[in-house]
Amino acid sequence: MVPNGDQNERTLVQYEVKEGVAYLTLTDPPANTYTHEMMRELDEAILKARFDNDVHVLVLTGLGEKFFCAGANINMLQQSDPTFKYYFCLHANETLNRLEQTPKLVIAALNGHTVGGGLEIAMAADLRIARKDAGRVGLPEINLGVLPGTGGTQRLVRMVGKSRAIELMVTGRLVSFEEGRDLGMINDVIDDDDFMGAIHAYARQFCLPDKAAKAAGRIKRAVQSGAEVPFESALAIERELQQLLFQSQDAKEGLAAYVERRKPEFKGV
Numbered sequence: 001m002v003p004n005g006d007q008n009e010r011t012l013v014q015y016e017v018k019e020g021v022a023y024l025t026l027t028d029p030p031a032n033t034y035t036h037e038m039m040r041e042l043d044e045a046i047l048k049a050r051f052d053n054d055v056h057v058l059v060l061t062g063l064g065e066k067f068f069c070a071g072a073n074i075n076m077l078q079q080s081d082p083t084f085k086y087y088f089c090l091h092a093n094e095t096l097n098r099l100e101q102t103p104k105l106v107i108a109a110l111n112g113h114t115v116g117g118g119l120e121i122a123m124a125a126d127l128r129i130a131r132k133d134a135g136r137v138g139l140p141e142i143n144l145g146v147l148p149g150t151g152g153t154q155r156l157v158r159m160v161g162k163s164r165a166i167e168l169m170v171t172g173r174l175v176s177f178e179e180g181r182d183l184g185m186i187n188d189v190i191d192d193d194d195f196m197g198a199i200h201a202y203a204r205q206f207c208l209p210d211k212a213a214k215a216a217g218r219i220k221r222a223v224q225s226g227a228e229v230p231f232e233s234a235l236a237i238e239r240e241l242q243q244l245l246f247q248s249q250d251a252k253e254g255l256a257a258y259v260e261r262r263k264p265e266f267k268g269v
Helices: 037-052 076-077 082-101 117-123 152-160 163-169 179-181 193-203 213-226 229-247 249-260
Strands: 015-017 020-028 057-064 068-071 105-110 113-115 127-131 135-136 189-191
Touching: 015 037, 015 057, 015 105, 015 113, 020 037, 020 193, 037 082, 037 135, 037 193, 057 068, 057 117, 068 105, 068 117, 076 193, 082 117, 082 213, 105 193, 105 213, 113 117, 117 135, 127 179, 127 193, 152 163, 213 229, 213 249, 229 249
Parallel strands: 020 057, 057 105, 068 113, 105 127, 113 135, 127 189
Antiparallel strands: 015 020
């Protein structure tokens, strides 16, 4: 990975683009716990990927093989005052909301334990792909006397339902990636020695020219925005996004390729 910024400075989020895929890697091993500084760098990396026309998919992962992310840095929270903690959660929420609303597909590659705030980060991604037998997943904040305060209570309930979400959070139970998949927290579990290689191949399928990346982004926006408003308003959002796509060259190419019985060559315009 190539760090984003001065090679002599410590980088908490590495940024690299490879074949249309932007890799955002949390780099504070072994646990990749996040601080205000890491969240700020993550925010900058998200914006960089969002406005890079050569990026079609974002992949978020952690450095090393033990942890994707173990959540917020406990020492930072213990030593800070309540006002800092409040604004820290506020700013972290803003960063994850930006990730969730970025009109490009976001994949969380869970290379190790994904717990607490680490799972909250992963849940802000669109898809979560885990490495087989690499760790566990859950929201154990209750063991610290607090709740998952970076969107965890709200995103988990939307994935697994009210009763199951409450049970997982009030017990603080950690589950295997396989159980997480069965519960709907994880999309797939990959058994491959070259996990990141498999992730890259997975992400590449959503890139140009094989896939209409702009349409994938609009699908994401329709779902993410539509899920938070009344149904009729969600349909209006869907119609507006569809109209934008109908005006694109990719839609013309896709329809023409279908009629001509050939493989489309999408250009993202």
